[in-house]
Amino acid sequence: MGSLTETAPEENYSKPPGIKFVEYIKRSTISFKTHQAIVLIVTFLAYTSYHAARKTTSVVKSSLDPQSSDLGLKFAPWRMTYLEVPEERKTLSWVLGDGWAPFNGSDGTSLLGELDVAFLAVYAMGMYFSGHLGDRLDLRIFLTVGMIGTGVFTSLFGIGYWGNIHSFYYFLIVQMVAGLFQSTGWPSVVAVVGNWFGKKKRGLIMGIWNAHTSVGNITGSLLASALLSHGWGWSFVVPGLLIAFVGLVVFFFLPVCPEAVGADKDEDELHSPRKIGEAQEEPLLPSEKEGKDKPVGFIEAWKIPGVAPFALCLFFAKLVAYTFLYWLPFYISHTAIDGKYLSSEAAGNLSTLFDVGGVVGGILAGHISDRLNARAITAASFMYCAIPALFFYRSYGHLSLTLNIAFMFITGMFVNGPYALITTAVSADLGTHSSLQGNSRALATVTAIIDGTGSVGAAIGPLLTGYISAKSWSLVFTMLMVAALIAGLLLTRLVVSEVAVKIEESRSQGGSPRTRSSSPVDEV
Incomplete structure (x- = not known):
């Protein structure tokens, strides 16, 4: 990377006020590695708060629609009659009593499913526009506006509790606008991280960093569950205030790119020892061409080799993951575990183990894909498992709480592993694909295309679940297994390509050693 004195800073970017203040206090500039640490921490907190705000709906569902508990009894092979339900479950407070109109009627489950699909449909459409705008605007400002807007409309959903609002269209519109603001998050944080980190160990670094998705889900579940007893409105207002606060942290402290803050990587690595034969780490977004690059168009980004199969794979992977995100607490609270039913609060807490498995799966998938240098093989294998x-x-x-916990953890690991890998390392790989000829202005667009396509599946999964679960939860799980199979099959061509490369490498081991083979994702 050339000296920053040779490259004009990006016009759209500016140094965050918090960074200026810290440097004023220190009376010296912050190092490149310190900036990297700030980026990882701030973006981690940012997307954790996004998912915490998003998760609350799934926890509150059982409070809004408690009367549909017979769905879990009527069609499950281990069903029980209401007379066999423990007395303490019958006498719970309003949390599982009368519910909240209009969701406590016979069509309550379907209405909740429609809220999910409205949120996620707008989220998916907004994702494409967010990526397009993210490559053209100051990502720090863009992300701040998105987070504060998300906080406002998440809180407005909860205000319906104190305002005694029972209009379905009020909740529908609030969810749709919240989905629009939520769509600003993912393309922005991936693009910012991509500006600061090169390709070396990208899968592992982003696998660990992507734990924010599961940490956010866990935080949202625990927070919403703990606040339910005080009124379900608090389960929305508090996460809404939280994401708005973190949005201010982003505004004051998030450095978008090295050029914006005058950080020079060369100064940190000038005297850094390098092993003999070790390749120079390729920056994810080369600064030399920053001033010349033009943002990549939407259609042009779709034509990048590998984008379409991974985007379609993520469609089905997120269909599975988001069905669990929005319906797992509801499913647990309406299913007898060892002959007993759990309260909404207990079900919300138990569902966090799915996300704990997701953290492990994301890190494991990233590490394995780095070691094998095979993103498609790793993602497909996890989907099949x-x-x-x-x-x-x-x-x-x-059968028992122990088995439920064990299988939930394992399911979370295999479902969220490829989801995390595709939305982070794979998106970054494709956003810097060799066909772009060094153009550094495609990352947010490619990320938005892949995650936006996945979000369409994320909208369809919860919607179908709302209707199918009224007939049988077994049919819901059959749908999820078919989706996982299709997700794996969509990567078949890339898997074959990666296997061919591995065979070729094994045959040429007698020749000169390669420092690092290029991934078929970059070659296809």
């Missing part, structure tokens, strides 16, 4: 995991969770998870 998710199929038996889903089957065992549905078939045997009700």
Whole structure:
């Protein structure tokens, strides 16, 4: 990377006020590695708060629609009659009593499903525009506006509790606008991280960093569950205030790119020892061409080799993941585990173990893909392993709490592993694909295309679940297993390509050693 004195800073970017203040106090500039640490921490907190705000709906569902608990009894092979339900469950407070109109009627489950699809449909459409704008605007400002807007409309949903609002269209419109603001998050944080980190160990670094998704889900579940007893409105207002506060942190402290803050990587690495034969780490977004690059168009980004199969794979992977995100607490609270039913609060807390498995799966998938240098093989293998995991969770998870926890953890690991890998390392790989000829202005667009396509699946999964669960939860799990199978099959061509490369490498081991083979994702 050339000296920053040779490259004009990006016009759209400016140094954050918080960074200026810290440097004023220190009376010296902050190092490149310190900036990297700030980027990882701030973006981690930012997207954690996004998912915490998003998760609350799934926890509150059982409070809004408690009367549909017979759905879990009527069609499950281990069903029980209402007379067999423990007395303490019958006498719970309003949290599981009368519910909240209009969601406590016979069509309550369907209405909740429609809220999910409205949110996620707008989120998916907004994702494409957010990526387009993210490559053209100051990402720090863009992300701040998105987070504060998300906080406002998440809180407005909860205000319906104190305002005694029972209009379905009020909740629908609030969810749709919240989905629009939520769409600003992912393309922005991936693009910012991409500005600061090169390709070396990208899968592992982003696998660990992507734990923010599961940490956010866990935080949102625990927070919403703890606040339910005070009124379900608090389960929305508090996460809304939280994301708005973190949005201010982003505004004051997030450096968008090295050029914006005058950080020079050369100064940190000038005297850094390098092993003999070790390749120079390739920056994710080369600064030399920053001033010349033009943002990549939407259609042009779709034509990048590998974007379409991974985007379609993520469509089905997120269909599975988001069905769990929005319906797992509801499913747990309406299913007898060892002959007992859990309260909404207990179900919300228990569902966090799915996300704990997701953290492990994301890190594991990133590490394995780095070691094998095979993103497609790793993602497809995890999706195939998710199929038996889903089957065992549905078939045997009700037998005991221990089995439920074990199978939930394993399912979360295999479902969220490829989801995390594709939305982070793979998106970054494709956003800097060799066909772009060094153009550094495609990362947010490519990320938005891949995650936006996945978000369409994320909208369809919860919607279908709202209707299918009224007939049978077994049909829901069958749908999820079929989706996982299709997700794996969509990567077949890339998997074959990666296997061919591995065979070629093994045959040429007698020749000169390669420092690092290029991934078929970059070659296809």
